[in-house]
Amino acid sequence: MTPLAKLLEAALFASARPIPTDELLALDPDTSRAALASALDEVRECYDVQGHGVELIEIGGGWQILTRAEYTEAIERAQLASRPARLSAAALETLALIAYRQPLGRAEIEEIRGVTVGSVLKSLHERGLIDVVGRGEGLGRPLWYGTTPMFLEYFALRHLDELPRSDELAVALRAEPRAL
Amino acid sequence: MTVASGHDATLLPRYAAEAVAPPPTFVIELTEFSGPLDLLLTLIREEQVDIYDIPIARVAEQFVARIRTLPLNDAAEYLEMAARLLRIKAQMLLPRTGDEEAWDDPRAELVRRLLEYQQMREVVDVLERAGEERRNRFARAWVPLAAAPPEAPLALSLSELLAAVDRILRVASTPAMHDVVARGIDIPGAISTIRALLALRTHALWTDIVQAGAEPWQVLSTLLGLLEMAKLGECTVLQPRPFANVEIRRDAASEAA
Numbered sequence: 001m002t003p004l005a006k007l008l009e010a011a012l013f014a015s016a017r018p019i020p021t022d023e024l025l026a027l028d029p030d031t032s033r034a035a036l037a038s039a040l041d042e043v044r045e046c047y048d049v050q051g052h053g054v055e056l057i058e059i060g061g062g063w064q065i066l067t068r069a070e071y072t073e074a075i076e077r078a079q080l081a082s083r084p085a086r087l088s089a090a091a092l093e094t095l096a097l098i099a100y101r102q103p104l105g106r107a108e109i110e111e112i113r114g115v116t117v118g119s120v121l122k123s124l125h126e127r128g129l130i131d132v133v134g135r136g137e138g139l140g141r142p143l144w145y146g147t148t149p150m151f152l153e154y155f156a157l158r159h160l161d162e163l164p165r166s167d168e169l170a171v172a173l174r175a176e177p178r179a180l
Numbered sequence: 181m182t183v184a185s186g187h188d189a190t191l192l193p194r195y196a197a198e199a200v201a202p203p204p205t206f207v208i209e210l211t212e213f214s215g216p217l218d219l220l221l222t223l224i225r226e227e228q229v230d231i232y233d234i235p236i237a238r239v240a241e242q243f244v245a246r247i248r249t250l251p252l253n254d255a256a257e258y259l260e261m262a263a264r265l266l267r268i269k270a271q272m273l274l275p276r277t278g279d280e281e282a283w284d285d286p287r288a289e290l291v292r293r294l295l296e297y298q299q300m301r302e303v304v305d306v307l308e309r310a311g312e313e314r315r316n317r318f319a320r321a322w323v324p325l326a327a328a329p330p331e332a333p334l335a336l337s338l339s340e341l342l343a344a345v346d347r348i349l350r351v352a353s354t355p356a357m358h359d360v361v362a363r364g365i366d367i368p369g370a371i372s373t374i375r376a377l378l379a380l381r382t383h384a385l386w387t388d389i390v391q392a393g394a395e396p397w398q399v400l401s402t403l404l405g406l407l408e409m410a411k412l413g414e415c416t417v418l419q420p421r422p423f424a425n426v427e428i429r430r431d432a433a434s435e436a437a
Contacts, residue, residue, distance in 0.1 A: 089218075112300060114215045
């Protein structure tokens, strides 16, 4: 590996959270974005080609070394690490709406989901997956929610654009309902 | 009931896992449905009917039958939907007058909401798959957010340690002895000084009484003397803001007396 690739590997190893590209650039003042990208490729290829137990993954605009999925069971069985609890269906539905329509108020979420969402919003907020991003002009100046960088991290997404576009979904809202 | 670990939960179907082992910080869903629209969509799927042409009478009947069997915590949302369905059913029964084109299908709003809900469920599937992929990979270690970088481990050689011990022993062999002399605080003296000053002027500043290089016992004497005089009503002590110079005013009342 090139010296830059080794430096990146060391930094990524030392960090428990994804390191944003800008922070990786700061590791070596003489390096360029292009050099950084090819060094990151080099690390990733090294893991993939030589068959390491870890892999390099791009998450939320940053990079992180993660263990490969096939070893999860064994690691958890040995109680070396444990997976975070799953989100409930209610939490996922609420998150999906916020991710697509942010900023979004509580009333609109309840309108679409057909249930009250107060406690779901609270637990999503506590987990750092959503945050208040503003207030509406309407009655009571309702809070507007949006997703956080943690959201991308939780779902290992690079950007929000990685979610399917609404016109790619099988049931497209924009499609006119057939004549009733 | 014990709270099962995340590991056990993976062995169970999604909804069953939530019902059996609700993680303490989570929203607990008692039913297998996340809301009335979910139930309605499930019924439509089970009945294999066209979402754009829902046989509302049959679906409404089934909906009501199902909510009777659900151990619902807050049934209000389901009851509201049931009422809505029955209302649509009633509207459908009304005779249609005029041409077919002008007829407003009472189901249209429901269909719109169902489609919207269904689209959201598709995104939920995408998120669920993505979340599961990430869940199955471990990062190096969990750390609390915004944790301080860990301190570097102590680097110390044996010779450095011995040198440090040696230094301490050398200093300790000649202990510095201090003679501590008690110096009495002179409150009456301080009071007479302040009284003398206030006899000449109506007000004075702290710095007029205590010089810059004053000994601690002098500062203390003046402070206690000043407080004593304030208590007796001989003067008023003012400090406009913290650490500002203290103003001492001769009390008008005592002057009159």
